[in-house]
Amino acid sequence: MTGTEVFASAKINLTLHVTGQRADGYHLLDSLVVFADIGDRLWLRMAQEPDLSVTGPMAAGVPTGPENLVLRAAALMGAQAEIQLEKHLPSAAGIGGGSSDAAAVLRALSGMTGRPVPDQGLALGADVPVCLLAQAAMMRGIGEQVEAVTDLPEIAAVLVNPGVEVPTGAVFKGLARKDNPPMTQLPVGVDLPGLVTWLAQQRNDLEAPARAVQPVIGTALDAIAAQAGCLLARMSGSGATCFGLFADAEQAQQAAAGLNRPGWWVRAVALR
Ligand SMILES: C[C@@](CO)(OP(=O)(O)O)[C@H](O)COP(=O)(O)OP(=O)(O)OC[C@H]1O[C@@H](n2ccc(N)nc2=O)[C@H](O)[C@@H]1O
Ligand SMILES: Nc1ncnc2c1ncn2[C@@H]1O[C@H](COP(=O)(O)OP(=O)(O)O)[C@@H](O)[C@H]1O
Incomplete structure (x- = not known):
């Protein structure tokens, strides 16, 4: 597929301290996060209807329906997009594969539509704000407080x-x-x-x-x-x-x- 190409790098928590718990059950974190030079590749373009194809060496088991975080990211941006996701990262693996995919789509669609990303994409997962930043950061709160470490x-x-x-x-x-x-x-x-x-x-x-x-x-x-x-x-x-x-x-x-x-x-x- 042609279209805008984006890269979703693997997130690594070099540290991950759990320092408390909120009344809603979510935990308070204190974490130093960095990103790897490997990740998933995505191509997207505006379309009449949302569409997703998942390919690549780690595609097995990744959902292809509306529950996939990339389609949820497009919906959050109020955009209809056709997306190809080439999976290279293992899923449910502690390296934020789905969150990084979602953040890459949010970043691309924000650029294409001129619309801001609502609430740093936190509605899609606690790891999405840091993946949106996509650079070394201190992550606190449940993940919504991110501060770049340069x-x-x-x-x-x-x-x-x-x-x-x-x-x-x-x-x-x-x-x-x-x-x-x-x-x-x-x-x-x-x-x-x-x-x-x-x-x-x-x-x-x-x-x-x-x-x-x-x-x-x-x-x-x-x-x-x-x-x-x-x-x-x-x-x-x-x-x-x-x-x-x-x-x-x-x-x-x-x-x-x-x-x-x-x-x-x-x-x-x-x-x-
Ligand atoms: C643990 C971390 C550390 O970076 O990474 P991963 O292991 O997912 O890569 C993240 O906080 C995960 O972020 P993410 O995977 O986006 O989590 P969410 O979808 O928001 O939440 C999944 C579940 O984890 C728990 N959860 C998550 C984040 C948090 N601060 N407190 C929690 O208790 C909740 O039980 C929630 O239902
Ligand atoms: N784009 C996506 N890539 C991988 N998994 C996804 C994606 N969208 C939704 N999921 C679902 O999210 C679950 C957690 O995957 P992932 O975000 O990779 O976990 P983690 O943050 O622990 O590394 C998977 O089991 C899968 O069912």
Whole structure:
């Protein structure tokens, strides 16, 4: 399909602290979010009726009806669009695939129609505002407070999804405590060693409940940590995708080769 092409990059929560819960059940977060140089590709154009086709290596199981977040994004913008979505990111994986797709459509349709995006797209999901920004950010509230972080170093990393889907709501429900401490202050102008030292003192509070739902997450984290040069291994979002950080792209690529297991999705990436 021809039309406007947009890119929806993978979102990675380098940290994810759950610091409270609102009366409506949504949790308060304190998270440092970055984006990878891999993602889904979309093409869209205005049409008489909404239409969606989903292709690509990770298309299996992705809804093609009006529940798909890209069609919900078009509806939120009051636009009729024909959309082709080429899925490269695993779904229900803690890397915001659907949210990033929705944000890419909101951004494109806002540009095409001149209409502002209502409420940063929060109605489509807590991860949509940060995906709309699509750059390193501190994310707070339930996800609606996003503040760009412009002085992070680029980080070589490997992403590993051990082939299981994790439903976000179930992981939040499994939290033992909802009132955990927030992140400590991120040092200004931090370099990679300083960032890794700081990250090692932060947490992903959803890791324990996600591992209870899918113990293979622990296997993935151990396998990443065992790769030569791995500086830090953590889970992103509500899982199951985990990441390892490395000093350079060559080490991340070697780690990716070492993590090749049947059914695992493994990619060497740059995070920024
Ligand atoms: C956990 C995070 C961290 O970035 O990432 P993912 O694991 O989805 O990638 C996000 O907060 C997920 O955002 P998103 O996937 O858009 O969530 P939503 O559709 O709004 O909510 C799905 C479910 O997660 C729970 N939820 C989500 C966000 C939040 N701040 N508190 C919650 O309790 C609610 O139970 C909700 O019903
Ligand atoms: N464009 C989309 N891409 C992937 N999943 C989608 C999309 N639209 C709706 N979904 C639904 O959203 C669920 C969560 O997918 P996703 O947004 O990738 O999760 P996460 O934010 O945990 O990575 C999927 O199981 C799928 O049914």
